[in-house]
Amino acid sequence: MPTIRDVARTLNLSITTVSRALDGYGDVSKETRQRVIETAQAMGYVPNRAARQLRRQRTDTIGYIVPAEKPQFADPFFAEFVAGLGDEAASTNYDLLVSTAPPDSPEEQDLYRRWIQGGKVDGVIINRTRLSDWRVNFLRESKLPFTCLERSLDQGEEFLGVETDIKDGYQELLGHLTAQGHSRIAFIGADASLKVQYDRLRAFQQALTSLDIQPQANLIVEGDLTPEGGYQAMLRLLALDQPPTAVVCVNDLTAIGVIHAAHDNHCVIGRDLAIAGFDGVADSAHTQPPLTTLDQPVYAIARTLARLLLQAIAREKIVQRVITIKPTLLIRASSGGKR
Amino acid sequence: MPTIRDVARTLNLSITTVSRALDGYGDVSKETRQRVIETAQAMGYVPNRAARQLRRQRTDTIGYIVPAEKPQFADPFFAEFVAGLGDEAASTNYDLLVSTAPPDSPEEQDLYRRWIQGGKVDGVIINRTRLSDWRVNFLRESKLPFTCLERSLDQGEEFLGVETDIKDGYQELLGHLTAQGHSRIAFIGADASLKVQYDRLRAFQQALTSLDIQPQANLIVEGDLTPEGGYQAMLRLLALDQPPTAVVCVNDLTAIGVIHAAHDNHCVIGRDLAIAGFDGVADSAHTQPPLTTLDQPVYAIARTLARLLLQAIAREKIVQRVITIKPTLLIRASSGGKR
DNA sequence: TGAGTTTTCCAAAACGTTTTGGTAAAATCA
DNA sequence: TGATTTTACCAAAACGTTTTGGAAAACTCA
Structure with missing residues (x-):
């Protein structure tokens, strides 16, 4: 592994000049720069990262x-x-x-x-x-x-x-769901300490009230952002006296679990039950049926x-x-x- | 950001001793080592990685x-x-x-x-x-x-x-498929220069012949390991005079695309058409229907x-x-x- | 011509560690 | 006691760069 010293030696130049030639400083002549670049290339010289970091005090x-x-x-x-x-x-x-x-x-x-x-x-x-x-x-x-x-x-x-501004998004989503005749709309969220949960749940509730629907506490359940969490949360919702007809999920992965749970319980998704996600990860286009989601360009x-x-x-x-x-x-x- | 020099100075010790104390060498007394460790901790000293790398000639x-x-x-x-x-x-x-x-x-x-x-x-x-x-x-x-x-x-x-030994796996998979009555079994693969494609296609063909089924060239098509590739490849298969009744995919992602294409063409998966993947990524459990696959613990x-x-x-x-x-x-x- | 300016180069210091090759002091031994 | 070993420490070199602060050579201008 050649060092800058080797390059300098073969060119009969100082280390300084080689360094500055390669870094494109103005105080080295056109020809020497050319020579330096060529020999460095030919010798397969690549600056040692640790040394550079140590000197420059940054790591790239x-x-x-x-x-x-x-x-x-x-x-x-x-x-x-x-x-x-x-x-x-x-x-x-x-x-x-x-x-x-x-x-x-x-x-x-x-x-x-x-x-x-x-x-x-x-x-x-x-x-x-x-x-x-x-x-x-x-x-x-x-x-x-x-x-x-x-x-x-x-x-x-x-x-x-x-930051993602989700107010309009949730407004639109819930508008869409109510237009389909849904009014018992559940929300499957995540750990309450997460900012996304805080934001999305709030936006969900605001959109709901703006549509004159009273948010119901028992329709708001906690998942853990995974399909498994979504699956379990959905089972809890299905066990209610009056299960929701639509479920809004805090992310797509949760929704994937919900789809699974719905299938296992013989709900026809899109007819008996509406499901929506959030994120728009690539997978969401390939669920069966494809997932309605608030797409953000991750x-x-x-x-x-x-x-x-x-x-x-x-x-x-x-x-x-x-x-x-x-x-x-x-x-x-x-x-x-x-x- | 304190350096080892700072630690040494506050302890009235040499840099060497501090370094060796922290690295657990035997030539530093129990008490000094203790003192060094404590003050280093208290001062929030963390060795600079670049310097360590440069000296040790490795990067961890x-x-x-x-x-x-x-x-x-x-x-x-x-x-x-x-x-x-x-x-x-x-x-x-x-x-x-x-x-x-x-x-x-x-x-x-x-x-x-x-x-x-x-x-x-x-x-x-x-x-x-x-x-x-x-x-x-x-x-x-x-x-x-x-x-x-x-x-x-x-x-x-x-x-x-x-290395993955897939012979038995494919044997078993194709055994399963033929047991369900399939004999027109297609393979959707990947770029021919990839080792996995080489291995898996070969295993597929060997398993086929061992089951007394003649591999057919037009049932072997190329995808690109993505759902889109799988989708397109499946369309090509469906356009054949005699489409396959089972499709084996080189990976799960391809299979996800195939599922999608089958749906769009109103095949009932599991009845009209059998689909299998390879990898066993988490997603495969959540497709609709869930995907038969050769699971490897990635x-x-x-x-x-x-x-x-x-x-x-x-x-x-x-x-x-x-x-x-x-x-x-x-x-x-x-x-x-x-x- | 000689003073200033520009061009082109360089020696040496620095970055923060680890490691080598010690040396005093203390402990052990004959 | 004096010689030997062990213990506990340390100064200095090295790792491979970049950067600072020149300095010689070449050029410019009056």
Whole structure:
């Protein structure tokens, strides 16, 4: 593995000149630069990352820790999210470090500590933000750039990231459902400490009341963002005296479990029961029947988060600190909309 | 951010002693070690990774480049795979670097070059191995430890990784299908340069002939491992004079597309048409009807690959260089098996 | 011509660790 | 007691870059 020293030696130049030639500084002549670039290429010289990092005091790496309850559980949301982060990072020659840790666990704290205090990453992206989130406080204290999807309640002006404005989306979705004649509409949510749960449940309830439907407490149940959670929650709803005729789920994965439960209980989805999700992950188009959902461009959101982060790291002027995205309603067969 | 120098200064000790105390060397007294550990902890000292890497000449990081044709495409297989790698890495305090690049593209070459020559990773994992794969040659030349899922044809004895033995699996699957009365059985595969396609198609054909069914060329079509590819391939099969009554797919995602196409063409899956997949990704349990598939434990395989790699990096003696896994047949409703 | 300016290069310091090759002091032994 | 071993520590080198602060050579201009 040739070092910059080897390149310098073969060219009879100083290390400095080689370094500056490769970095495109103005104080090296056209010809030498050319020679340097060629020989470096020919010798297969690639700068050692650790040395560069140590000197430059940055790592050209951003980090993301998947907040997965159970590690082996593969959420398509995360897959798209990670792909977006990775691609945006790669487009600027940055790398993406990935790990998983259960939310609010000691492992999570440990990982963040190691990465951040040890200078392993220049910045991080967080999602599944909690209403009150130690991560944002920790990151703020350590003065490390970070962006997040969904603002925690601790964050005021300094928030940098993406927020989804779901009011109109839920309004539209519930309009659609009531137009189909539904009025007993349930909501399957997630852990109450999550910002998405907070936002989406509230938007759901507001939309409901604006349509003159009284929200009913027993139609609001808790899942855990997985198909299994959705399945179990649906069973609980079906056991009610008056089960709902429509179910709105906090995410698509939950809805997939609900579809499954409905099938197992011989409901005809789209006729007996309307089901809607949230996210618009690729899978949702391939459920049977295809899932009505509030589609948000996860991949694009991830790229945006990464781009914002990279700008923050580079101390670029950021025109728009918080980017708001509105999900779009995709009406598919699961809500009896189209066939 | 305190450095080791700061810790040494506050303790009136040398840098050396602090370093050795923290690393657990024997030549530092019990009491000093205790003092060092405590103050380091109290000061929030975390060793700088870049410096450590530079000195130790290793990065405590392994890499994986997702071989994704289109970046925004989120394959649940990859999600599980990455989760497995990440968890195994984390269990040894290693980190996982992730990126995506289209197979056999210049970006792919660039990434591997940067990571490996630049010493950004201590080893890599590769999958979606091609029959002849420049990556294995490149890695072999650069003498970097690596493990792979599926052995390319270039690899002889030195192969280190996981292979799936699918003969029995296909035998069993096709036995199941013929027992249901099927004899016109199609295969939807992938790019011919992929090792999995090579293996699985061959196993499929062998199983077929062993059951006294003549493989028919027009029942073997090519997909691209995505639902869309599966959908299109299925349309082509349905357009035949004599469409197949059963379809075996090279992976679950393809099968999901096939299910979709069958639905759109009003075939009743499980009755008119049997469908089977391969992989056993979480999604496959939630299709409608649930998908019959050859289940391989993707998460566990990924962990195994990572563990092997870490052992290779640590130059441990590796007892078993190639670990063979047999998929198990999961019979579900999509093949008319159970209800 | 000689003073200033520009061009092109370079030596040395720094980044924060780990490791090598010690050395005093204390403990052990004859 | 003096020689030897063990214990507990440390100074300095090294890892491979980037950057600082020049400095010689070439050019410009009066």
